Amino acid sequence: MTAPDIDSLADLVRTTARETLLPRFCSVRCEWKADGSAITEADLACDQALRDALATRWPGIGLLSEEMPEAERAALLDQPGNRFWVIDPLDGTNNYANGIPFFCTSVALVEGDRIVLGVVYDPVRDECFAAAAGAGARLNGGPLQPARETPSLNKALLLCNPDRLAPELRRRLLDPEPPYGSLRNFGALALEWCWTALGRGHVYFHARQNLWDYAAGWLVLNESGGRATQFDGQPLPARAANPCTALASRSPALHEALRRHLGLPGRQPQADR
Structure with a gap:
């Protein structure tokens, strides 16, 4: 075989x-x-x-x-x-x-x-x-080539389902003057990972990610040069029994900018996958 x-x-x-x-x-x-x-x-x-x-x-x-x-x-x-x-x-x-x-x-x-x-x-x-x-x-x-140049965070398209977030984090994200340009929830998590890698969305911010929601899409984004962590800065595991969180972007700078705005922990060291 x-x-x-x-x-x-x-x-x-x-x-x-x-x-x-x-x-x-x-x-x-x-x-x-x-x-x-x-x-x-x-x-x-x-x-x-x-x-x-x-x-x-x-x-x-x-x-x-x-x-x-x-x-x-x-x-x-x-x-x-x-x-x-x-x-x-x-x-x-x-x-x-x-x-x-x-x-x-x-x-x-x-x-x-x-x-x-x-x-x-x-x-x-x-x-x-x-x-x-x-x-x-x-x-x-x-x-896989990005569809267009990556914008700054204030013009970025955020892919997110706010209903999945904890109330305090949702409040910070939906500030009357948010740091991002606009927000979309398309309703298919794995495909949203790939659209983020391609540049059709600029920052991916989702809670309650099961392994089948992110495994393939995470690899596509990672291999395109992007950055992805959980909300606590830890890497997404390859063998997750419980749902994870995900903050990801093709642009490490956008990942860092949203992390700082929301007051999330810094990125932790990642072992090679």
Whole structure:
């Protein structure tokens, strides 16, 4: 068996998402899981198709999915040094179910305590963001280049869902005279990571990030030269059992500027991933 590589993984994710998500777009009914999050038949179909495709192409690698029982996820994360896929078959389920064309499929590979491969695919725009640790980030096979020059913080577009923030932090962020230019909440966390890496958004500020929300997108942003930490300055872990926070930007200067404005702790040393 050959080791997973970024080109083969990108092709697999693109094919699976196009075949399972696009035909059902605008035609599925949204239901609700016990934790209050949305789910559709498309989530389940894409989840199963990804499981089957990954197991066939690279057998023997574990798999952690948003759609699997919590006890199974915990058992997988409790195995130190193992290798496993992290998948979110449909990130942006609410958008998808309501006909809003902003959703994606996200797949990452974790080896030990490192995220080593990541793919985020947007089937509506046919944009495939991909990254391999130490090898840079790509968009549709070519180098990922920012869409435009990075602005100063007072003109920056902040990607954030304020409802997920603690009340005091939300109050500071939504100051009547905020330090950023404007705020957007697009509703698909992994894709927002990639849009930040590309420069379509300038600062990414989100709480309650599960591993499948950030694993692939974090790698894309990191390999594009960006900076990402949790709100306390710690790095985002590759094996998170509990939700994390994320402050990220393609521009380390913007990351630092918002951190200082909000009074968040400074960046802590990061081990190599």
